[in-house]
Amino acid sequence: MECRVTESFARQTFMATLGASLVSVVPGEVVIELGHREVLVQQNGFLHAGVTTAVMDSACGYAALTMMSPDADVLSVEFKVNLLAPAVGSSFRAVGRVVKSGRTLTVCQGEMVALDSGKTVALMTATMMAVRK
Amino acid sequence: MECRVTESFARQTFMATLGASLVSVVPGEVVIELGHREVLVQQNGFLHAGVTTAVMDSACGYAALTMMSPDADVLSVEFKVNLLAPAVGSSFRAVGRVVKSGRTLTVCQGEMVALDSGKTVALMTATMMAVRK
Amino acid sequence: MECRVTESFARQTFMATLGASLVSVVPGEVVIELGHREVLVQQNGFLHAGVTTAVMDSACGYAALTMMSPDADVLSVEFKVNLLAPAVGSSFRAVGRVVKSGRTLTVCQGEMVALDSGKTVALMTATMMAVRK
Amino acid sequence: MECRVTESFARQTFMATLGASLVSVVPGEVVIELGHREVLVQQNGFLHAGVTTAVMDSACGYAALTMMSPDADVLSVEFKVNLLAPAVGSSFRAVGRVVKSGRTLTVCQGEMVALDSGKTVALMTATMMAVRK
Numbered sequence: 063m064e065c066r067v068t069e070s071f072a073r074q075t076f077m078a079t080l081g082a083s084l085v086s087v088v089p090g091e092v093v094i095e096l097g098h099r100e101v102l103v104q105q106n107g108f109l110h111a112g113v114t115t116a117v118m119d120s121a122c123g124y125a126a127l128t129m130m131s132p133d134a135d136v137l138s139v140e141f142k143v144n145l146l147a148p149a150v151g152s153s154f155r156a157v158g159r160v161v162k163s164g165r166t167l168t169v170c171q172g173e174m175v176a177l178d179s180g181k182t183v184a185l186m187t188a189t190m191m192a193v194r195k
Numbered sequence: 196m197e198c199r200v201t202e203s204f205a206r207q208t209f210m211a212t213l214g215a216s217l218v219s220v221v222p223g224e225v226v227i228e229l230g231h232r233e234v235l236v237q238q239n240g241f242l243h244a245g246v247t248t249a250v251m252d253s254a255c256g257y258a259a260l261t262m263m264s265p266d267a268d269v270l271s272v273e274f275k276v277n278l279l280a281p282a283v284g285s286s287f288r289a290v291g292r293v294v295k296s297g298r299t300l301t302v303c304q305g306e307m308v309a310l311d312s313g314k315t316v317a318l319m320t321a322t323m324m325a326v327r328k
Numbered sequence: 329m330e331c332r333v334t335e336s337f338a339r340q341t342f343m344a345t346l347g348a349s350l351v352s353v354v355p356g357e358v359v360i361e362l363g364h365r366e367v368l369v370q371q372n373g374f375l376h377a378g379v380t381t382a383v384m385d386s387a388c389g390y391a392a393l394t395m396m397s398p399d400a401d402v403l404s405v406e407f408k409v410n411l412l413a414p415a416v417g418s419s420f421r422a423v424g425r426v427v428k429s430g431r432t433l434t435v436c437q438g439e440m441v442a443l444d445s446g447k448t449v450a451l452m453t454a455t456m457m458a459v460r461k
Numbered sequence: 462m463e464c465r466v467t468e469s470f471a472r473q474t475f476m477a478t479l480g481a482s483l484v485s486v487v488p489g490e491v492v493i494e495l496g497h498r499e500v501l502v503q504q505n506g507f508l509h510a511g512v513t514t515a516v517m518d519s520a521c522g523y524a525a526l527t528m529m530s531p532d533a534d535v536l537s538v539e540f541k542v543n544l545l546a547p548a549v550g551s552s553f554r555a556v557g558r559v560v561k562s563g564r565t566l567t568v569c570q571g572e573m574v575a576l577d578s579g580k581t582v583a584l585m586t587a588t589m590m591a592v593r594k
Contacts, residue, residue, distance in 0.1 A: 071237040071238075073237075073238040073239075074236065074237045074238050074243065075233055075234050075235070075236050076234065076235050076236055076237060076243035076245065076246060078234070079212070079234045079235065080245075093386065100206050100208055101208070101209065101211070102208070102209050102212065103208050103209060104206075104209060104253075105203040105204075105207050105208045105268070105434075106206075106208040106268070107513070110207065110209035110249055110252075110253075111248070111249070111252050111271045112209065112213075112246065112248050112249020112250070112252055112253075113209060113245065113249070115244070115245050115248045115249070115252075115276075116243055116244070116245020116246070116248070116249070117245070119243075119245055119248075120237075120243075120245075132259075133239075135239070135290050137278070137281075138244045138278050139277070139278060139405075139433065139455060140275065140276060140277040140278060140455055141244075141275070141276055142273065142274070142275040142276075142408060142541040143248075143273060143274055143275075143559075144272070144273040144561075144568050144586060144588065145270070145271050145272060145273060145277075146560070146561040146568060147561070150285075151544060161543075161545070161581075161584065162543075162545040163488070163548070166432060166457075167405065167457070169406075169543050169545060169584070171584075172201050182560075182561070185560065185570075185586065187255045187541060187543060187584065187586055189405060189406055189455065189543065191433070215401070272538075272566065272588060273539065273568075273588055275408040275451060275453060275541060277427075277428075277435050277455065279427070279428040279435060280428070294410075294412070294448075294451065295410075295412040295448070299565060299590075300538065300590070302410050302451075302539075303413060304451075315427075315428070318427065318435075318437075318453065319454055320408060320410060320451065322410065322538060322539055322588065324565075324566070336504040336507040336594050337504075339503075339505075340502070340503050340504050341499055341501070342501050342502055342509035342511065343501050344500070345478070345500045346499065346511075351479060357559065365476055367472065367473050367474050367475065367477070367478045368474070368478065369474050369475060370472075370473050370475060370519075371469040371470075371472040371473050371534075371558065372472075372534070376473065376475035376515055376518075376519075376539075377514070377515070377518050377537045378475060378479075378511055378512065378514050378515020378516070378518055378519075379475060379511065379515070381510070381511050381514045381515070381542075382510070382511020382512070382514070382515070383510055383511070383517075385509075385510050385511055385514075386503075386509075386511075401471070401504070401505070403544070403547075404510045404544050405541060405544060406541065406543040406544060407510075407541070407542055408538055408539065408540070408541040408542075408544075409514075409539060409541075410538070410539040411536070411537050411538060411539060414536075449492060
């Protein structure tokens with residue numbers, strides 16, 4: 063299961079583009095970390111909301127994948143993000159957790175924390191779908 | 196007003212990282228386009244949902260900014276994205292439109308279209324906030 | 329198809345409790361109307377957001393059902409509501425429309441209009457699921 | 462503060478229509494309970510999603526109000542609801558909690574539990590706004 067996530071993460075070139083790394087994979091929970099880089103910001107120098115969303119989405123999607131049968135791949139159906147505070151700091155941790163897993167749909171919640179301050183900068187609720195190959 | 200958006204967009208280094216370009220700015224509507232690039236994909240080779248979100252968020256945010264007083268900057272409060280179809284194709288267009296503008300909060304809707312097929316790949320509803328400097 | 333919706337609506341006792349009536353059913357679009365009643369308000373005398381949500385959810389769910397195979401029933405997976413203006417007025421119309429229909433999931437958008445003023449008071453984006461009996 | 466919430470809840474006629482009662486009010490958290498009644502259901506006899514939403518919205522809104530200055534009233538800006546399981550059972554508890562409180566906007570999360578089974582039937586994330594009188 064951890065292998066499946068690690069291999070799939072490695073195929074997400076966008077995670078490499080962001081400089082994000084997969085930190086931990088346990089059943090129902092995935093952690094991704096990301097350092098601040100000048101190429102990732104919006105007009106005020108904060109991490110762009112799209113960056114924050116991307117890592118929370120990947121964390122939630124892979125958390126969902128850990129609960130799915132081995133023949134399934136995962137697709138994001140929808141997500142909702144609340145931006146609680148400007149994403150300032152040198153590094154960030156996104157945690158995705160499964161809240162409810164079903165055969166077809168899995169609901170996850172994600173959180174992005176600025177590691178310098180310990181502040182939660184964003185929350186996600188996401189619906190993920192198992193796609194049988 | 197168009198200048199404000201153009202200048203702010205130019206400061207969003209993340210838009211350059213994605214290779215996104217600002218195509219049009221009129222009161223209440225902003226269009227951003229993006230080409231497919233290998234560095235922007237998820238595990239199946241589709242555009243990552245975070246990329247789609249980033250350009251729709253910027254389009255919605257700047258659409259909101261066009262309706263705000265000149266002393267305001269814009270911050271994303273929250274957004275919700277539905278991913279309707281895999282983001283396949285060579286180029287994409289995100290349109291952000293103001294649905295309701297208020298002194299403090301502005302509600303926008305965004306749409307991302309794959310230009311090859313004409314298919315809508317994602318929809319966003321976003322709440323934007325005016326921040327007085 | 330219209331019969332299926334009409335019969336199902338009649339079993340939703342909560343629609344009767346709200347005094348809501350099914351106004352029209354065409355493929356991909358359902359309209360429900362509702363009069364203002366003193367028993368439906370929040371602390372300021374506006375229609376409670378839960379009432380607004382209930383009728384938009386039913387309109388969206390039945391719009392989705394019109395696109396599903398005859399052996400399917402519909403369940404709401406998730407929805408997102410933006411409250412654009414206080415729901416004041418003597419009567420309201422909720423329209424639910426299918427944006428994207430799939431075998432399992434259907435995405436709908438709903439709108440609630442205050443008929444006296446013509447103002448949109450709320451918007452919904454919803455994901456509906458076909459449940460085979 | 463508890464008085465403000467109690468008085469405002471009493472003015473929400475819709476809570477009485479639903480048979481909902483305010484169970485507890487502490488800073489940042491409000492609990493509302495609701496019994497199953499035949500007049501509150503959708504087509505399969507489960508609690509209508511609009512009922513679930515209404516009590517979670519009120520719980521979240523009042524949780525937000527407990528953190529606002531005494532001259533403020535609270536309005537719902539937007540919310541997102543995930544329906545995790547059919548709302549079956551004889552009674553339900555909605556808990557609304559403040560996740561982030563600001564001068565203007567407060568973000569809350571709500572949860573609805575079926576008390577017979579202990580199952581979470583729905584989750585809400587909501588943005589609430591302080592309105593100065």
